[in-house]
Amino acid sequence: SQQGEEDPQALSIQEGENATMNCSYKTSINNLQWYRQNSGRGLVHLILIRSNEREKHSGRLRVTLDTSKKSSSLLITASRAADTASYFCATTGGAGSYQLTFGKGTKLSVIP
Amino acid sequence: EPEVTQTPSHQVTQMGQEVILRCVPISNHLYFYWYRQILGQKVEFLVSFYNNEISEKSEIFDDQFSVERPDGSNFTLKIRSTKLEDSAMYFCASGQESNQPQHFGDGTRLSIL
Structure with a gap:
């Protein structure tokens, strides 16, 4: 079955x-x-x-998708303390299946 | 902004008892889902519901689970005879289209004693 697996499991960065x-x-x-x-x-x-897109932006978020490597990345620019949270990727498969399959998540801590 | 609401926020139940978790999806959404998250583990899919019937279900969703949309607004998950391992956060989600973002409620924390 498909799985999303994130890394790192935990990430701690300074604001900005x-x-x-x-x-x-x-x-x-x-x-x-x-x-x-x-x-x-x-x-x-x-x-x-x-699956046919390679990059997408939304505000301070940038997501890339590499289907040949079966991987994606999420970039949050200029982080803020309010971004502190867990982040999960989730995939939907084909053939009429729209259930989300989640990874374990990355716990992000943004230190003010 | 419309949101998915779930009640109760926390439910404590004795093992073997029946429990009903309630959800009010976003009003113009047509696709409804239940997920659960055992403490420290991944969010897991349970079931999806469309056009008044189950469209997909996982292996977790066995005979002790059932879902219902009793009226035009509520979407419920029933666990007939709860077990200790049913303790988890249960999330309801809804979506306007099948392959679009799902909108989640804040969950019901179910504790089985």
Whole structure:
């Protein structure tokens, strides 16, 4: 079954620095999505990139997708303390399957 | 901004008891999902629901689980006879289209004693 696996598991940076998180998966996908989860809260959708796209931007977020390597990266530029959260990649497969398959996530701490 | 709401936020239940978790999806969404997250583990898919029937379910979603959309607004997950290992955060999600972002509620923390 397909899986998203993020690395690093934990990342600690200073406010203003950029944060890069990576995700790998195993099988073909329809799209790949990134979600954020603040402690004790639900998942908030950040960005979706389709399998035929290579890069996407949304505000301070930049996502890349390399389907040949089955990997994606999420870059958060000019990080803020409010970006402190866990970040998950999730994939959807083909053939009418739209369930999200999540990785274990990267816990990002942004130090003011 | 419209959001998915889940009740209760925390449910404590004795093992063997039935529990119903409730969700109100975003009103114009057509696709509904349940996921769970055991403490320290990945978020896992349970079931998806469209057009008043289950469209996909995982191996976790066995005979003790059921879902229902009893009216035009609520979407419920029932666990018939709870086990200790059912303790987890349960998230409801909804989406406007099948291959679009899913919008999650804040979850129900289910604790089985």
